[in-house]
Amino acid sequence: MHTLWKGSISFGLVNVPVKMHAATESQDFKFNYLHKECQNRIRSIKKCPICDMEVDTTDLVKGYEYEKDRFVVLSEEDLAALEQPMSRSIDILDFIDLKEIDPIYYDKSYYLSPEETALKAYRLLCQAMEESGKVALARVTMRSKQHLACLRVFEQGLVMETMHYPKEIRHMDAVGDRIVLTEAEMTMARLLIDNLARPFEPEKYHDELREQMASLIEGRVTGETFKVEAPTKGRKVVDLMEALRASIAMTEKEKGQLEGKTEDKTKDTDSDLDQPGDENKKFSLTPRKRTTRRAKGA
Numbered sequence: 001m002h003t004l005w006k007g008s009i010s011f012g013l014v015n016v017p018v019k020m021h022a023a024t025e026s027q028d029f030k031f032n033y034l035h036k037e038c039q040n041r042i043r044s045i046k047k048c049p050i051c052d053m054e055v056d057t058t059d060l061v062k063g064y065e066y067e068k069d070r071f072v073v074l075s076e077e078d079l080a081a082l083e084q085p086m087s088r089s090i091d092i093l094d095f096i097d098l099k100e101i102d103p104i105y106y107d108k109s110y111y112l113s114p115e116e117t118a119l120k121a122y123r124l125l126c127q128a129m130e131e132s133g134k135v136a137l138a139r140v141t142m143r144s145k146q147h148l149a150c151l152r153v154f155e156q157g158l159v160m161e162t163m164h165y166p167k168e169i170r171h172m173d174a175v176g177d178r179i180v181l182t183e184a185e186m187t188m189a190r191l192l193i194d195n196l197a198r199p200f201e202p203e204k205y206h207d208e209l210r211e212q213m214a215s216l217i218e219g220r221v222t223g224e225t226f227k228v229e230a231p232t233k234g235r236k237v238v239d240l241m242e243a244l245r246a247s248i249a250m251t252e253k254e255k256g257q258l259e260g261k262t263e264d265k266t267k268d269t270d271s272d273l274d275q276p277g278d279e280n281k282k283f284s285l286t287p288r289k290r291t292t293r294r295a296k297g298a
Helices: 076-081 116-132 183-196 208-222 240-272
Strands: 005-011 014-022 062-067 070-074 089-097 106-114 134-142 145-154 157-163
Touching: 005 116, 005 134, 014 116, 089 145, 106 116, 106 145, 116 134, 116 145, 116 157, 134 157, 183 240
Parallel strands: 005 089
Antiparallel strands: 005 014, 014 106, 062 070, 089 134, 106 157, 134 145, 145 157
């Protein structure tokens, strides 16, 4: 994996050198604007509307709009002076329980792999965190921005989640304070949730829109036609209790079918492995990855 950043994890007097790698990647399709007549890509031009001229990158400065059309300009020297002196350190502040962090705080995931000289210290930190059931709340500076972060054990290694600060979280307006629910409604709602409860199997969830986009692109490349199937419209239900009853009846049926399939799958697993055919094969067009000229190091 490409190394995005090099530094170390620091807690107490312990220092663990690590490398950072992206833990996720976008599967969105990136489109370019083309000239309709000649099918060539359009170049992005930076132009000043006041001077009516194209502006070179060297003639650009950074400005913050503090009022409408009023800016304060900050030079590269101004921004460099604000950079943290320990920008290559992931400083652990506290160890806390993972359940205390609401997922709304999470931003982006990164893998942290050890340098060769830190294999034992890295493994020690992973195992100690795993046995304690704690995650680490840390502070790290990347690309001139200070982040709050959570370090946790994932697949025998460490993953770092950058986090939003509390001031970045918008609060919801109070919803439903004046609504009174009956015990019958609550009982049926709990039953519906129980019927829909499943173990978490991430492989069964798919981005259906992306798969349709992939099929559309492949069809255009090969000259085939592509038809998007209209989504099935559900029956309009006004009464809450009627909706709950209908949902429970439907989920009870699906739950029974699911349990039956699970039993059949257990019995037929060995025989299915020898069956030929590719009827379940899915198109796996992967968006082209952008190349980079950055050095392999951080």
